[in-house]
Amino acid sequence: MTGHDSAVDIYRQALPVILVSLVAGLFAGTLLGSETMREGISRVPGLLLLLPAFLATRGGVYGSLGARLSSGLHQGLLDPHFEWSGRLRNAIIASFLNGMIVSLFIAVLTWAVMLALGREAALLELVIILFVAALLSAVAMLGVLLPVIFKGYRRGLDPDNVIGPVVTTVGDVFGVFFLLVGIAVTEALL
Amino acid sequence: MSADEAHAGDELGRDHIGDWTIRNIVTTLVPLLAVLSVLQMVSGTVLETFEEALLTNPALLVLVPVMIGTAGNLGSIMCARLSTQLHLGTFEFSPTNPDLRATVGAIVGLAGTVFVLLGIASWAIGHLLGGELGLAPLLVITVTSGMLLAVWVIIVSTTAVYASYRLGYDPDDTTIPVVTNVCDITGVLILFAVVSVVL
Numbered sequence: 001m002t003g004h005d006s007a008v009d010i011y012r013q014a015l016p017v018i019l020v021s022l023v024a025g026l027f028a029g030t031l032l033g034s035e036t037m038r039e040g041i042s043r044v045p046g047l048l049l050l051l052p053a054f055l056a057t058r059g060g061v062y063g064s065l066g067a068r069l070s071s072g073l074h075q076g077l078l079d080p081h082f083e084w085s086g087r088l089r090n091a092i093i094a095s096f097l098n099g100m101i102v103s104l105f106i107a108v109l110t111w112a113v114m115l116a117l118g119r120e121a122a123l124l125e126l127v128i129i130l131f132v133a134a135l136l137s138a139v140a141m142l143g144v145l146l147p148v149i150f151k152g153y154r155r156g157l158d159p160d161n162v163i164g165p166v167v168t169t170v171g172d173v174f175g176v177f178f179l180l181v182g183i184a185v186t187e188a189l190l
Numbered sequence: 191m192s193a194d195e196a197h198a199g200d201e202l203g204r205d206h207i208g209d210w211t212i213r214n215i216v217t218t219l220v221p222l223l224a225v226l227s228v229l230q231m232v233s234g235t236v237l238e239t240f241e242e243a244l245l246t247n248p249a250l251l252v253l254v255p256v257m258i259g260t261a262g263n264l265g266s267i268m269c270a271r272l273s274t275q276l277h278l279g280t281f282e283f284s285p286t287n288p289d290l291r292a293t294v295g296a297i298v299g300l301a302g303t304v305f306v307l308l309g310i311a312s313w314a315i316g317h318l319l320g321g322e323l324g325l326a327p328l329l330v331i332t333v334t335s336g337m338l339l340a341v342w343v344i345i346v347s348t349t350a351v352y353a354s355y356r357l358g359y360d361p362d363d364t365t366i367p368v369v370t371n372v373c374d375i376t377g378v379l380i381l382f383a384v385v386s387v388v389l
Binding site: 007010017019026032041046050051052059060077086087090094098102113114117164172 | 211216255264292300308315319321
């Protein structure tokens, strides 16, 4: 195989993934532009500030879990059948902790940056929103990612090729939606 | 010789078990993600600064997640291709290299496709959400920022792969996460630089 891909070949190969991420981004964007979310944005100072970091964290935590599980399957370190024990359990618990710790860090960071910018921000409100959003994201991401990886692998699908699009699509759409849920929870609590 | 190999195997085995402990995974990833979150505050600050414009023009809010995602996607395609060519030994950092030209052409083509579609889609969705921004300004915003982004992604990815090759790091491990994040952040900066000129 010494053939060189032409620009058209590369374009054709990459286009489906790019279009899937476009559609997912538009879904997330529509939620973000919805009236409920716009009300949330103007009511909760700092929500726009934390948005990029929150969305990037989803990619980082679950993208790396996916890459780890995929390498584990390829190396034979993991059994291709889902079993709640050993390495798999460690990897899942660790990714859950990563998501929660980093999200709470983002809440504190957002509060600090808002103060530095001379704006008002409520720490407790940000912590609750990010806690709720991170918790629900973990449930949704693990609920989608684990079956896709294990079922896909048993059917001969290389998880390396699916993790990226799955994490971006599910992460962005659910991420914004769960921020909305988090805002609703703070409204009910505070 | 065989003792050495056994020892090496031992080390490897221990490494793998260590790799899969909760403590190990958490202490490796949390600091990295925390640093990236601090970097993401840059684009967050830009969004926060444009809060007024974003709330009155929901079409602009629709653009944000796509802009963030596409920038990183284009960067990771560019880096993954360059680093694979590097590993295969077929790569040459020269403007006449046909592989490099093909990748650059594909990136520009992909950006063109996505950002024209994005302009139309964000206009339609923005209207449904009660916004008043017209199709023409939105297309100008998405296509201009999309093309600037493509050029930027090409420069950053090529430089990053070249630098990590020169410094002796495997570009697969280092370049892609760094470039993806840098492109995400600069994607937002480019978008709002164009928005502030157009609006």
